[in-house]
Amino acid sequence: MAPVATTFFFYLLSGLTVLSGVLVITRKNPVHSALALILALLGQAGLYLMLYAPFVAGVQIILYAGGIMVLFLFVIMLVNIERSQKEEQFNKQWLVGIVVAVALGVLFVLVYTKGKSLFPEHAMQLPEQSNTQQVAVLLYGNYMFTFEIASLLLLVAMIGAVVMAKKRI
Secondary structure, eight states: OOOSHHHHHHHHHHHHHHHHHHHHHHOSSHHHHHHHHHHHHHHHHHHHHHTTOHHHHHHIIIIIIIIIHHHHHHHHHHSOHHHHHHSOSSOSOHHHHHHHHHHHHHHHHHHHHHGGGTSOSSOOOOOOOOHHHHHHHIIIIITHHHHHHHHHHHHHHHHHHHHHHHHHO
């Protein structure tokens, strides 16, 4: 008998992620949209956990659902929402958007119907290893200098964004 819980949680997390993604683009309030994006990112982290990738799930939660969303919320707070809500919400490119959405839908249906020939019959089984420790050894061993340079560049970019935002206020 096949396990039922794995399939159930996969569909639950997938549905949660897709529904949250739809809420992100349909909400008029930007704060509600940001909260739906957090929920979508958490659902995606749950899917990563189901794929036995705990490091990627942790990075997803800490970096994206935590750090990036805080920056999004700061931008939302700095933008004048009353003025932006009075402006025209939709631009004149809706026809192009519909054509691209239909083309993407047709591509999804084609891959779904003829996708068996695109992928190998038996996927290679990878041994379950402790990928978090291996990434840490590489990141803090061989690439320590590169990691520190990237963190300094991010710090300088963050300070520059704060200074630029403070000048506009």
